[in-house]
Amino acid sequence: WLQVIRLLFSMQLCTTLTVLGLLVTGSQAQGLMPTISLPPCDSPEAEAAALVAQGFLNTQHTHGYKYVLNQIDEIKIVSGPLQADTYHLELDFLETTCHVLDPTPVSLCPVRQKINTAVEADCDFVLANTTQGLSVVAFKCKTETESEGGCGGCLQLVPLNDTDGLQLIETSLDHFNKNNPLNTKFALLEIGRMESQIVSGGPRYFAEYAIIGTNCTSQDDDICIPQNHTVAIHGLCLAEGSANRVNCKIFAPVNTTLLLHINAIQLL
Numbered sequence: 503w504l505q506v507i508r509l510l511f512s513m514q515l516c517t518t519l520t521v522l523g524l525l526v527t528g529s530q531a532q533g534l535m536p537t538i539s540l541p542p543c544d545s546p547e548a549e550a551a552a553l554v555a556q557g558f559l560n561t562q563h564t565h566g567y568k569y570v571l572n573q574i575d576e577i578k579i580v581s582g583p584l585q586a587d588t589y590h591l592e593l594d595f596l597e598t599t600c601h602v603l604d605p606t607p608v609s610l611c612p613v614r615q616k617i618n619t620a621v622e623a624d625c626d627f628v629l630a631n632t633t634q635g636l637s638v639v640a641f642k643c644k645t646e647t648e649s650e651g652g653c654g655g656c657l658q659l660v661p662l663n664d665t666d667g668l669q670l671i672e673t674s675l676d677h678f679n680k681n682n683p684l685n686t687k688f689a690l691l692e693i694g695r696m697e698s699q700i701v702s703g704g705p706r707y708f709a710e711y712a713i714i715g716t717n718c719t720s721q722d723d724d725i726c727i728p729q730n731h732t733v734a735i736h737g738l739c740l741a742e743g744s745a746n747r748v749n750c751k752i753f754a755p756v757n758t759t760l761l762l763h764i765n766a767i768q769l770l
């Protein structure tokens with residue numbers, strides 16, 4: 503519901519801008535001057551461009567979580583006679599609970615709740631509409647965390663070097679390595695977040711971390727080397743309180759050729 507209300511609000515804002523936009527374009531000489539149009543934020547062009555930006559944002563990262571489009575704050579299309587139209591967008595994204603390595607389509611990923619300290623990203627994107635379609639030429643994002651602070655039993659984020667949190671990750675991963683049905687030892691790839699909650703009897707810890715398959719089986723007592731990213735299986739684990747309360751979701755290998763390709767894009 504909040505999302506719907508926000509969208510309505512932003513549509514109003516954009517409609518106001520559209521009127522101004524028509525005035526600007528109308529008074530401009532037709533011909534060689536680039537023209538600027540400000541289509542409504544709920545127009546098909548705006549939505550198509552925002553979805554391309556969302557797809558880009560989620561394949562651009564090799565760590566962290568996927569982001570879902572929350573609202574289009576502004577769109578401006580610059581058309582010149584000799585070049586492709588460029589789209590300038592101001593977009594607002596919310597962090598989901600799906601890791602970037604998770605193949606679940608972002609539309610099916612739950613948004614992280616504010617009570618769990620959500621992350622929001624405000625981004626500026628520039629896209630070009632060429633004969634090949636829309637592509638991102640530049641982007642810049644800034645993230646901020648939002649929480650509903652000041653509640654007694656709430657989960658609080660703790661720094662990623664927190665000793666008790668790291669201990670939970672180590673023991674729970676060890677437990678998973680000895681007991682997983684894939685008979686594979688995994689290595690820690692990255693820590694997503696660590697939280698603590700004050701309950702009677704002391705703090706209780708929660709950890710989310712990504713893992714990568716190694717060349718060892720569960721029984722091997724050897725040097726275990728993470729497999730090449732392109733062929734490795736990955737996973738996202740949620741551990742809670744004690745070592746044996748760990749739940750890992752395992753993902754098939756990703757093709758990182760695409761990721762490497764996309765990383766060549768310029769940052770605003």
Ligand SMILES: *[C@@H]1O[C@H](CO)[C@@H](O)[C@H](O)[C@H]1NC(C)=O
Binds near residue numbers: 547551
């Ligand atoms: C891109 O340009 C083509 C025509 O060149 C147009 O048909 C299409 O709607 C444009 N795409 C978007 C998303 O506006």
Ligand SMILES: *[C@@H]1O[C@H](CO)[C@@H](O)[C@H](O)[C@H]1NC(C)=O
Binds near residue numbers: 663664665
């Ligand atoms: C965690 O990192 C912060 C700053 O980087 C440092 O001040 C703090 O001492 C570290 N804590 C531990 C437990 O290593």
Ligand SMILES: *[C@@H]1O[C@H](CO)[C@@H](O)[C@H](O)[C@H]1NC(C)=O
Binds near residue numbers: 717718722724725726
């Ligand atoms: C994994 O690879 C490393 C480095 O190549 C090697 O030393 C180790 O023996 C391998 N482990 C297993 C169980 O094959």
Ligand SMILES: *[C@@H]1O[C@H](CO)[C@@H](O)[C@H](O)[C@H]1NC(C)=O
Binds near residue numbers: 730731732
């Ligand atoms: C990992 O895969 C890439 C691409 O397939 C390859 O170029 C690279 O040599 C591989 N690295 C290792 C350590 O096998």
Ligand SMILES: *[C@@H]1O[C@H](CO)[C@@H](O)[C@H](O)[C@H]1NC(C)=O
Binds near residue numbers: 757758759760
């Ligand atoms: C990875 O993706 C690239 C580009 O789409 C493709 O050419 C390549 O065959 C893919 N590799 C694998 C192992 O799927």
